[in-house]
Amino acid sequence: MVELVHTLADHIDDVNSCTFSDSLLATCSLDKTIRVYSLNDFSEAPFSPLRGHTYGVHCCCFAPHSPILATCSTDGKTILWSMDNGQVRASFQQPTSSPVRVCKFSPNSLYLASGAADGSVVLWNVPLLKIHRSSSVKDGSLVACTFSPDSKLLVTGSSCGDLTVWDENLRCLHSEKAHDLGVACCDFAAQPIAGAERGMEHFQLASCGQDNEIRLWLISYSGAKGLEMRCKDTLSVHSAPVLACAFSNNGEILVSGSVDKSVIIYKVKSQCIVHILTHHTRYVTACSLAPTYPLLAIGSMDKTVSIWKLRQENDTPALLPLVIRRQSKTETHxxxxxxxxxxxxxxxxxxxxxxxxxxxxxxxxxxxxxxxxxxxxxxxxxxxxxxxxxxxxxxxxxxxxxxSTLTNIPDEFLCPITCEIMKDPVIASDGYSYERSAIENWISTKRTSPMTNLPLENLLLTPNRTLKMALNRWLESRSTTLL
Incomplete structure (x- = not known):
C-alpha cells in the first residue's frame, strides 16, 4: 500500500527538485528559494527557507557523508549550504556563467558535478572547494547527471537526447543517443549488480525523457577492458514526457514522474507496476526515495510536494501488469x-x-x-x-x-490485482474490470482504486458480461487451436 502522509505547500512557484538525506528533506523552486524539512514531523528547519540565488533554483542534492546541501540555479551558481545552520559554505560560479540546470554529489562526497545550459560540465573538488576538471558535450544543454556507486563514473544527459559516460577526470568513455527529443533525468542504482567477474563492475542505470519512455541500462566497466553500455529494457507506460526517475536505495524499486501528472512505482526485476499515483494537478517534475525511510517525495508544477509512505519490503504489494506479464515459464516467451x-x-x-x-x-x-x-x-x-x-x-x-502454448493473453482478460485470467469479471466505480473475488477482498480493507490509488466513489460491483463473453470466445478459440 502507498499512503499519503504529508503535503508541503510552502513554495509559491513550480517545484523543480526534491531530495532526502538520512534526516532531512530539501525542496527547491522557481521562486528562488530552497526549503528544508525534518523527517521526524515534516516541520521546516529554523534556518529555512534558504535564500541566495537570484533566479529560479533547478536542482538540490545532499552530500552523502556530510551535512551539506548543494543547489544550482539559472544565475550560474552552485551553492553549498551547511545543514547545521543554513549558512553558505561556498558558492561556485560556472566558468562559462551559463545557467546551471543540474548538480550531483559523488557517493564518496569527494566531487560535486554541475551541468549547464551551454553543455558545460564541471567536477568540483568539495574538500578543496575548487575546480577539479571541466568539459562539455557536443550538443545541447546538460539537464541530468548521476554518479556510479563507486564514484568512478559520471553519466550526464542532454537536451539532445544523449547519455554520456565520463571517468573521474572527465574523460569521455562513451556517448549514445538514448531518448528522442531529449533526456530529462537519469539515476544509478546505489548497489552494483552482484556476480561481476573479477576486475569488472556492473551497474544499473535508469533514464527517462521527452519520448515518454524509461530505459534501463546495464553499464559494465573495468580499467583494463573499458566500458560497455547496453539498453536492457524500455518501459513505455506514461502517456507524456517523463521528467523524473529514481531508484530506491536497494535498487529494487523505480519511481517515475511525468507530464501526464502521474507517478508510477515499479518493481524493477518483475517489471510490474506496484502503484500509479495521480495526486498532483500539474506536471510531476521531481521524485526522490529516502535512503533509510520507506518515504517517497514528489514535486510538481502545482507548487506542492507530496510525501508518501511505501509498503515495507516484506509486504508483497498487488502487482499490476506492465508491458510484459511475467507468467510461468511455459506460458511466456x-x-x-x-x-x-x-x-x-x-x-x-x-x-x-x-x-x-x-x-x-x-x-x-x-x-x-x-x-x-x-x-x-x-x-x-x-x-x-x-x-x-x-x-x-x-x-x-x-x-x-x-x-503448443498460446502466449499472448490479451491484457483486458487479466485481473490487475492477481495478474491472472479472470473468471468472473466485474466493473468497479473506477471504471476498471477486476476478478470479483480479488476486488471484493481488496475493498474489504481499502476504499481506494487498485489502479489509481484514488478513493472509490462507491463499492458497487457490476458484472462485465461483455468482457466475459469475449473471454469465453477467446478460451474456446484457444482450445480449438491447441487441438
Missing part, C-alpha cells in the same frame, strides 16, 4: 525471461553448478536463445560436454513447449 528467471530455470533443471556463470555474464532470455555449443565453451567457459549438451537440450524442450 523465452526471450522475455529476466536474469532471475534464467537462474530459477537452471536450478529447476538441475544445473545449479552453472548459475554463477550465467549470472556473471548477465544471461537473460534473449541471450539464452543465442547460446550455442561454441559460445557455451568459449564465451561462458563451461568445459563439461555433458553440461553443455544438457543446457542446449533443455532450451530446445522449452522452445517445443512454447509452440
Amino acid at each position: 523465452i526471450e522475455n525471461w529476466s536474469e532471475d528467471d534464467i537462474k530459477n530455470w537452471l536450478s529447476e533443471e538441475g544445473l545449479s553448478e552453472v548459475e554463477h556463470v550465467f549470472t556473471a555474464n548477465n544471461i537473460d532470455g534473449k541471450e539464452l536463445l543465442n547460446l550455442s555449443k561454441e559460445s557455451l565453451l568459449h564465451d561462458l567457459k563451461i568445459e563439461s560436454l555433458g553440461v553443455r549438451n544438457k543446457i542446449l537440450r533443455k532450451i530446445e524442450e522449452i522452445k517445443s513447449k512454447m509452440k
